[in-house]
Amino acid sequence: MLNNVRIVLVNTTHPGNIGGVARAMKNMGLSELCLVAPKKFPHEDALARAAGAGDLLDGALVVDSLDDALADCHLVVGTSARSRSIPWPLVNPRELAAIVAPLPVETKVAILFGREDRGLTNDELQRCHHHVHIPVNEEFSSLNLAAAVQVITYELRMAELLQAEPGAKPQWGTEWDVELADGRELELMFDHLEQVLTEVEFLDPQKPRNLMPRLRRLLLRAVPDKIEVNVLRGMLSAMSKSAKKDS
Numbered sequence: 001m002l003n004n005v006r007i008v009l010v011n012t013t014h015p016g017n018i019g020g021v022a023r024a025m026k027n028m029g030l031s032e033l034c035l036v037a038p039k040k041f042p043h044e045d046a047l048a049r050a051a052g053a054g055d056l057l058d059g060a061l062v063v064d065s066l067d068d069a070l071a072d073c074h075l076v077v078g079t080s081a082r083s084r085s086i087p088w089p090l091v092n093p094r095e096l097a098a099i100v101a102p103l104p105v106e107t108k109v110a111i112l113f114g115r116e117d118r119g120l121t122n123d124e125l126q127r128c129h130h131h132v133h134i135p136v137n138e139e140f141s142s143l144n145l146a147a148a149v150q151v152i153t154y155e156l157r158m159a160e161l162l163q164a165e166p167g168a169k170p171q172w173g174t175e176w177d178v179e180l181a182d183g184r185e186l187e188l189m190f191d192h193l194e195q196v197l198t199e200v201e202f203l204d205p206q207k208p209r210n211l212m213p214r215l216r217r218l219l220l221r222a223v224p225d226k227i228e229v230n231v232l233r234g235m236l237s238a239m240s241k242s243a244k245k246d247s
């Protein structure tokens, strides 16, 4: 399971933090680090803070956009240091680990970590199936990026050790028969949904309100598989075709 977890750092400012994250990950047995548009990387400060985890920095995937970081991921989790405008399924690190450990073996999971000064944007958080918050001291709540990665990856490691015990149940209580939809397929589905809802005048692009975020939250909660996404898209195509016939 730990091999299928990708730690994604979004727009990190301080290269030292990237090194600290690499070290925290390697200590917990994770190896896949992805950097979305880091401010300074590669950098000597990153290497210095990584101590013996320079191999993770060498192997880091550096991309320009979050789309590239998430295209092949089936489950996306966003870290959040504070609550946001519309509520989202929110768990603590231990609960997150209990969700991730029993996932089907081929499931690729991404955990997103935000900018040191302002975290993740609302759009970035709305890409996520779950949000995870570390319950810190409210009077001193600012947690260093690498410390946040350490806490979350420690819980994943503990859950993996437990999951290895006999009798552990897979997610949904049964082995799934179809691969989960990945990030690219989900985004194509949401684009399609937005387009058809606009066509049938259910969504007003001038006044979108929170319709798309709410629909994203609803559909992501279901963690649809590839066939389910195809069925939904087939329904959208049929609706669009029928609406064009009638007009």
Ligand code: SAH
Residues within 6 Å of the ligand: 079, 080, 081, 082, 112, 113, 114, 115, 116, 117, 118, 119, 120, 132, 133, 134, 135, 136, 141, 142, 143, 144, 145, 148
């Ligand atoms: N001032 C920022 C905090 C950013 S801290 C804000 O208000 O959002 C940088 C990153 O560390 C966050 O984006 C998140 O990835 C992680 N982090 C910090 N504190 C956290 C917490 N309590 N729970 C989960 N992640 C946290």
